Amino acid sequence: xxxxKNKYEMPEQKPKNRINNFNEVPYxxxxxxxxxxxxxCLQCKNKPCMQGCPVEIDIPGFIKCIADGDFDxxxxxxxxxxxxxxxxxxxxxxxxxxxxxCTIKKIGEPVGIGRLERFIADYERKKxxxxxxxxxxxxxxxxxxxxxxxxLTCAGDLAKMGHEVTVFEAFHAPGGVLMYGIPEFRLxxxxxxxxVDYIKKLGVEIKYDVVVGxxxxxxxxxxxxxxxxxxxxxxxxxxxxxxxxxxxxxxxxNEFLTRINMMKAYKFPEYDTxxxxxxxxxxxxxxxxxxxxxRTALRLGAKKSYIIYRRSDVEMPARxxxxxxxxxxxxxxxxxTNPIEFKGNDKGYLTQVKCIKMKLGDPDESGRRxxxxxxxxxxxxxxxxxxxxxxxxxxxxxxxxxxxxKIQKWGNIETxxxxxxxxxxxxxxxxxxxxxxxxxLAMGAGKRxxxxxxxxxxxxxxxxxx
Amino acid sequence: xxxIVEKKKLSETVKLMKVxxxxxxxxxxxxxxxxxxxxxxxxxxxxxxxxYNRNEGTVTIIFMEVxxxxxxLGTMIEGDNILNFAGPLGKSSEIxxxxxxxxxxxxxxxxxxxxxxxxxxxxxxxxxxxxGARDKSLLMLEEExxxxxxxxxxxxxDGSKGLKGFVSDVLQKLIDNDKxxxxxxxxGPVIMMKVVANxxxxxxxxxxxxxxxxxxxxxxxxxxxxxxxxGKTKFACVDGPEFDGHKVDFNNLMLRNRRFLRxxxxxxxxxxxxx
Ligand SMILES: Cc1cc2nc3c(=O)[nH]c(=O)nc-3n(C[C@H](O)[C@H](O)[C@H](O)COP(=O)(O)OP(=O)(O)OC[C@H]3O[C@@H](n4cnc5c(N)ncnc54)[C@H](O)[C@@H]3O)c2cc1C
Ligand code: FES
Numbered sequence: 001x002x003x004x005k006n007k008y009e010m011p012e013q014k015p016k017n018r019i020n021n022f023n024e025v026p027y028x029x030x031x032x033x034x035x036x037x038x039x040x041c042l043q044c045k046n047k048p049c050m051q052g053c054p055v056e057i058d059i060p061g062f063i064k065c066i067a068d069g070d071f072d073x074x075x076x077x078x079x080x081x082x083x084x085x086x087x088x089x090x091x092x093x094x095x096x097x098x099x100x101x102c103t104i105k106k107i108g109e110p111v112g113i114g115r116l117e118r119f120i121a122d123y124e125r126k127k128x129x130x131x132x133x134x135x136x137x138x139x140x141x142x143x144x145x146x147x148x149x150x151x152l153t154c155a156g157d158l159a160k161m162g163h164e165v166t167v168f169e170a171f172h173a174p175g176g177v178l179m180y181g182i183p184e185f186r187l188x189x190x191x192x193x194x195x196v197d198y199i200k201k202l203g204v205e206i207k208y209d210v211v212v213g214x215x216x217x218x219x220x221x222x223x224x225x226x227x228x229x230x231x232x233x234x235x236x237x238x239x240x241x242x243x244x245x246x247x248x249x250x251x252x253x254n255e256f257l258t259r260i261n262m263m264k265a266y267k268f269p270e271y272d273t274x275x276x277x278x279x280x281x282x283x284x285x286x287x288x289x290x291x292x293x294x295r296t297a298l299r300l301g302a303k304k305s306y307i308i309y310r311r312s313d314v315e316m317p318a319r320x321x322x323x324x325x326x327x328x329x330x331x332x333x334x335x336x337t338n339p340i341e342f343k344g345n346d347k348g349y350l351t352q353v354k355c356i357k358m359k360l361g362d363p364d365e366s367g368r369r370x371x372x373x374x375x376x377x378x379x380x381x382x383x384x385x386x387x388x389x390x391x392x393x394x395x396x397x398x399x400x401x402x403x404x405x406k407i408q409k410w411g412n413i414e415t416x417x418x419x420x421x422x423x424x425x426x427x428x429x430x431x432x433x434x435x436x437x438x439x440x441l442a443m444g445a446g447k448r449x450x451x452x453x454x455x456x457x458x459x460x461x462x463x464x465x466x
Numbered sequence: 467x468x469x470i471v472e473k474k475k476l477s478e479t480v481k482l483m484k485v486x487x488x489x490x491x492x493x494x495x496x497x498x499x500x501x502x503x504x505x506x507x508x509x510x511x512x513x514x515x516x517x518y519n520r521n522e523g524t525v526t527i528i529f530m531e532v533x534x535x536x537x538x539l540g541t542m543i544e545g546d547n548i549l550n551f552a553g554p555l556g557k558s559s560e561i562x563x564x565x566x567x568x569x570x571x572x573x574x575x576x577x578x579x580x581x582x583x584x585x586x587x588x589x590x591x592x593x594x595x596x597x598g599a600r601d602k603s604l605l606m607l608e609e610e611x612x613x614x615x616x617x618x619x620x621x622x623x624d625g626s627k628g629l630k631g632f633v634s635d636v637l638q639k640l641i642d643n644d645k646x647x648x649x650x651x652x653x654g655p656v657i658m659m660k661v662v663a664n665x666x667x668x669x670x671x672x673x674x675x676x677x678x679x680x681x682x683x684x685x686x687x688x689x690x691x692x693x694x695x696x697g698k699t700k701f702a703c704v705d706g707p708e709f710d711g712h713k714v715d716f717n718n719l720m721l722r723n724r725r726f727l728r729x730x731x732x733x734x735x736x737x738x739x740x741x
Contacts, residue, residue: 170685172503172510172550209552211685215489235687239699246694246718248725255688263509263682272509272534273682274726348721397685397704 005108038066052097054444083156089118135162143225148176150430151231153446159202180262213401234431244342249350253389278384285389286316310338419449424462468551488523496581497559501684503550514578528577565648572654598633602626663711673711
């Protein structure tokens with residue numbers, strides 16, 4: 001039988017409805033569609049897709065289980081490698097990873113691996129997650145700093161290995177970017193909480209309101225614990241550094257999204273935290289963070305929501321699905337356009353942004369073509385709110401307070417492949433080590449470090465780097 | 467959960483609370499602040515540390531009931547729990563022996579000044595304090611402060627206590643009397659800090675102010691607390707809250723502090739209607 005060329009569609013909310021609510025956009029596959037999609041998989045012997053998976057899931061293995069209708073077994077296969085499948089099944093850039101290497105891509109669309117992962121994770125959650133199996137206690141204690149995907153994954157794996165794990169989190173809620181950054185309509189917080197509950201069931205304790213470096217130092221943790229994993233993420237928002245950026249109405253994407261996602265400002269005044277947007281909102285940048293901000297603005301009632309980006313559409317770093325969804329929802333893309341000044345009225349409220357048109361020159365260090373301003377091409381756009389989403393730098397708090405720790409040029413912590421820093425017993429991973437990257441890479445880093453930490457705690461051997 | 471172990475009413479709208487938070491108490495230093503959230507639906511607000519006791523594991527906060535959250539906090543009593551209480555945040559004051567220091571506190575700004583006064587006195591400075599408020603009912607910690615300083619001056623807008631006028635008038639007098647002043651600390655309403663900084667700039671007296679912009683996380687993650695200092699954008703929660711008063715753009719701070727005024731009023735009204 002010939003293979004069907006296209007993925008089975010995943011039903012989703014219609015654009016004109018969904019821009020009025022914060023409910024999740026796709027509904028996910030039903031059982032029959034999942035089985036049909038799973039049957040598209042060729043079960044290649046060399047498993048090319050697996051090479052694209054930072055957490056090494058046996059992809060053809062779990063897909064085979066789905067095709068056979070054994071969803072429980074599929075869940076076991078995934079969970080043996082990935083503690084947070086309901087999250088990665090929603091936010092992974094599959095097209096660049098597993099699906100990008102799928103053999104069927106040669107003739108059509110790859111197998112919907114992400115959709116299938118999501119289906120299994122949701123199936124398992126609805127059914128009630130099984131109590132995980134733990135090894136017997138090793139008597140070793142470990143401290144994880146930060147409860148984003150890197151910290152949670154590392155914590156879960158170490159707990160399964162039988163270690164006593166404590167996570168220290170600066171905020172009042174777990175999840176890092178999963179909680180404060182990625183909006184409800186893309187990753188429901190109920191799902192993040194369920195994933196966190198699973199980690200807690202493994203015996204992991206999460207301590208909130210602990211800002212490591214301030215409330216307690218990393219050195220103090222190292223005295224009390226056998227190893228430490230730093231997973232504090234890339235939380236430092238970058239700004240454009242142009243005139244008028246401190247006017248009322250200009251937010252960093254982090255502030256805007258945190259108010260809405262973590263503090264639930266979209267439910268103000270039931271919740272106490274406010275957020276203010278006007279009729280016209282402009283988001284600067286074209287990554288996932290920018291798409292999330294622009295789409296959130298629409299849901300808060302903006303009449304017009306722009307994405308303003310200095311390069312062209314091929315360079316946009318966001319996931320395809322996000323760009324697609326944003327376009328369907330009516331986000332206006334102004335590409336090859338760069339802001340040069342914000343203007344306000346006499347009360348200090350933002351009223352306009354002045355932009356300049358760009359063209360693309362030769363590739364820069366990132367390999368993308370460098371945008372160059374076109375002289376005399378300025379234009380003024382009237383806006384009420386600006387959201388700056390041009391990237392985040394590694395969180396500087398721990399590097400600043402732990403002087404001996406080796407840091408790289410951009411402020412990220414230097415590590416080897418397994419997350420070892422220059423200080424014995426101290427590991428780091430996720431965005432704090434790589435710079436802003438992806439959920440799955442952060443999870444992969446947490447996984448590798450968990451293995452290395454386990455080995456270190458058992459042997460106390462610290463490989464000396466040349 | 468962080469229990470309130472003691473509550474005192476300092477005036478009709480100003481309350482003092484001692485909160486059990488051993489980890490914060492252990493590390494707290496003068497000039498730093500905490501972020502608290504009362505309950506699940508609460509917002510995160512910063513409050514400067516007014517005192518701490520490492521043995522008891524308590525941190526003292528003093529606040530004026532101005533917005534929805536501080537009003538709600540004001541209704542809580544001994545034994546109640548605050549859901550989140552994170553800190554100590556921000557940089558601590560740079561305490562050393564400067565010589566003669568003038569510490570100026572306006573209104574509820576007197577509270578965060580108190581630990582700084584104590585620390586400066588302990589460091590061997592000659593400490594002159596100027597406390598100001600609208601009227602005498604809004605003055606606080608007068609007794610505690612008088613025990614920890616060498617000179618105490620008071621100014622009230624209505625003359626109900628001390629000099630009738632502003633703290634800056636007292637400072638001007640000190641300067642006119644040829645008092646040698648090595649450094650000034652000023653904490654209070656933005657307008658007060660601005661006036662003091664403008665005055666000391668004329669005489670080239672170094673002046674430290676403590677800024678109170680709107681915050682969310684308090685850890686440098688959102689940039690909501692950004693202020694302009696010396697033409698550069700700084701995050702008050704991690705780079706401050708204390709800055710060189712001669713370099714701060716106070717007008718921008720006033721403007722940014724008005725950002726959510728209308729929402730704040732709406733929340734307050736809701737709070738009053740429901741409580
Ligand atoms: C809006 C947005 C959308 C995104 N969309 C996607 C997407 O669709 N797909 C994708 O793959 N990636 C996406 N990303 C990127 C992805 O979320 C990150 O790469 C990933 O979360 C990094 O994980 P982490 O564990 O390293 O750090 P984080 O998730 O940043 O977690 C760090 C945690 O550490 C805590 N912390 C920081 N400092 C301290 C301290 N001193 N003491 C204690 N705790 C501390 C923080 O509060 C936080 O909880 C997005 C990012 C954002 C902001
Ligand atoms: S309060 Fe968010 S960065 Fe300062």
